[in-house]
Amino acid sequence: MPNQTNLDPFVPEVLEDPYEVFVELRRRGVYQLPDTTMFIMTRFRDVEYVLMHPELFSVHGLTEGLTRDTPEIREIEAQGWPAVNVLSKADPPEHTGYRSVVNRPFSAQSVKTLEPRLKEIANRLIDTCLESNEIEFVSQFAQPFPLYVFAELMGLPEEDIPQVKRWCDARIERMGGTMISHERELACVRLAVEFQHYLFHQIEARRAEPRDDLISHMVTASVEKFGGRSLTTEELISMIDIILLGGNDTTINLLSSGLALLLQHPEQLDLVTADPSRIPNFVEEAMRIESPVQCLFRTVKEDTQVDGVRLPKGSRVAVMYGAANRDAEQFPDPDRFDVRRPNARMSVAFGAGVHFCLGASLARLEGKVAFEALLNRLGTIRLAEGKNDFRYAINPVIRGLKELHIECDPPADTPSTERSNPRL
Numbered sequence: 114m115p116n117q118t119n120l121d122p123f124v125p126e127v128l129e130d131p132y133e134v135f136v137e138l139r140r141r142g143v144y145q146l147p148d149t150t151m152f153i154m155t156r157f158r159d160v161e162y163v164l165m166h167p168e169l170f171s172v173h174g175l176t177e178g179l180t181r182d183t184p185e186i187r188e189i190e191a192q193g194w195p196a197v198n199v200l201s202k203a204d205p206p207e208h209t210g211y212r213s214v215v216n217r218p219f220s221a222q223s224v225k226t227l228e229p230r231l232k233e234i235a236n237r238l239i240d241t242c243l244e245s246n247e248i249e250f251v252s253q254f255a256q257p258f259p260l261y262v263f264a265e266l267m268g269l270p271e272e273d274i275p276q277v278k279r280w281c282d283a284r285i286e287r288m289g290g291t292m293i294s295h296e297r298e299l300a301c302v303r304l305a306v307e308f309q310h311y312l313f314h315q316i317e318a319r320r321a322e323p324r325d326d327l328i329s330h331m332v333t334a335s336v337e338k339f340g341g342r343s344l345t346t347e348e349l350i351s352m353i354d355i356i357l358l359g360g361n362d363t364t365i366n367l368l369s370s371g372l373a374l375l376l377q378h379p380e381q382l383d384l385v386t387a388d389p390s391r392i393p394n395f396v397e398e399a400m401r402i403e404s405p406v407q408c409l410f411r412t413v414k415e416d417t418q419v420d421g422v423r424l425p426k427g428s429r430v431a432v433m434y435g436a437a438n439r440d441a442e443q444f445p446d447p448d449r450f451d452v453r454r455p456n457a458r459m460s461v462a463f464g465a466g467v468h469f470c471l472g473a474s475l476a477r478l479e480g481k482v483a484f485e486a487l488l489n490r491l492g493t494i495r496l497a498e499g500k501n502d503f504r505y506a507i508n509p510v511i512r513g514l515k516e517l518h519i520e521c522d523p524p525a526d527t528p529s530t531e532r533s534n535p536r537l
């Protein structure tokens with residue numbers, strides 16, 4: 114049973130398996146981490162309240178404290194472009210301006226047009242997985258899938274994907290910043306600056322000759338909220354970077370946690386296999402019970418109260434999405450994985466309010482397309498015996514399995530369906 118000293122949700126042993134500590138934190142309500150100005154929200158209603166009140170809770174310093182700020186780091190960063198607080202790092206009214214540029218391309222309607230291409234990507238990756246009947250699912254499917262989708266959206270050449278992956282990994286690794294060495298953080302910052310230079314060239318190419326992709330859309334947009342001007346190079350780099358970071362590890366973890374949950378609950382797998390129209394609700398339930406984004410931070414803008422607890426101006430709030438999504442007040446029998454749960458979609462896995470996930474429709478479509486293709490083409494799937502330790506990466510923000518080893522017996526007539534692009 115957790116006690117007063119181990120209620121810190123950010124220590125490695127709790128990050129590995131946080132759910133018991135969440136029970137105690139939810140029982141206590143708004144919890145001030147001893148000797149800090151950090152208040153931890155774990156109840157569904159408190160998390161929702163914070164997210165719905167951007168006038169009281171600012172996103173400035175969203176991930177502050179996760180990274181170091183040393184003279185060496187600043188020196189490397191000076192070789193790139195200054196980061197601009199866009200999208201998840203901006204409060205209204207600036208946030209509204211940035212969001213207006215990308216809302217349409219990420220709407221459910223626009224995203225739906227990507228479905229055939231997403232199917233091709235999933236099927237191509239499954240073709241490679243099927244070269245052996247033993248698959249390490251995280252590296253062979255879950256990691257490449259969202260990267261191919263990102264490259265497709267942004268119009269990046271396919272051959273750049275391995276390098277984009279290295280840059281993206283370094284950006285995510287740095288978010289667990291104080292948990293890596295200073296040396297390693299410097300290497301991550303160098304890679305981040307390299308990525309900025311790469312994006313700069315992509316942006317310049319579209320300025321010279323716009324194409325039919327999201328970078329061109331952002332380059333050519335005039336932003337009414339900003340007096341009709343277009344976005345600057347710094348803003349564009351920050352927008353693309355945030356879209357990559359927002360959509361990558363989150364989707365990887367949805368796919369790998371989702372498949373692990375199905376394989377650990379064979380009766381739920383049977384329900385989904387028997388009726389694939391249950392896949393979208395299964396995807397919601399997987400995100401509820403193993404929320405890919407576990408926590409982000411807010412800063413209190415003026416003295417206020419949540420649930421009777423006084424929060425002074427300037428104090429920090431840890432918004433624990435993963436804990437809120439297991440609150441029995443919102444989800445009866447919250448630790449039970451149930452692909453038929455009627456309100457699975459009502460979780461805060463995608464946040465709430467003005468910062469509600471920009472990529473929610475895309476992520477939902479990616480989940481649907483990936484699991485439809487996987488269940489259809491892998492046939493009987495099972496966990497590879499003795500190979501899985503179900504270890505989660507230690508990261509305060511993102512929760513995901515390091516590895517997932519599976520075996521499958523594909524049906525003899527597995528069609529490698531609908532490939533219109535021979536390059537993929």
Ligand code: HEM
Binds near residue numbers: 409471
């Ligand atoms: C399973 C997949 C995903 C999960 C669980 C997820 C989760 C979240 C959450 C919780 C937030 C709210 C952050 C806050 O409250 O401050 C958010 C925002 C955001 N997400 Fe996602 N996300 C996913 C996929 C994606 C994808 C595919 C993209 C884009 C390709 C994306 C891009 C973004 C962006 C840009 C924001 C910031 C929005 C804003 O502040 O206006 N996400 N996401």
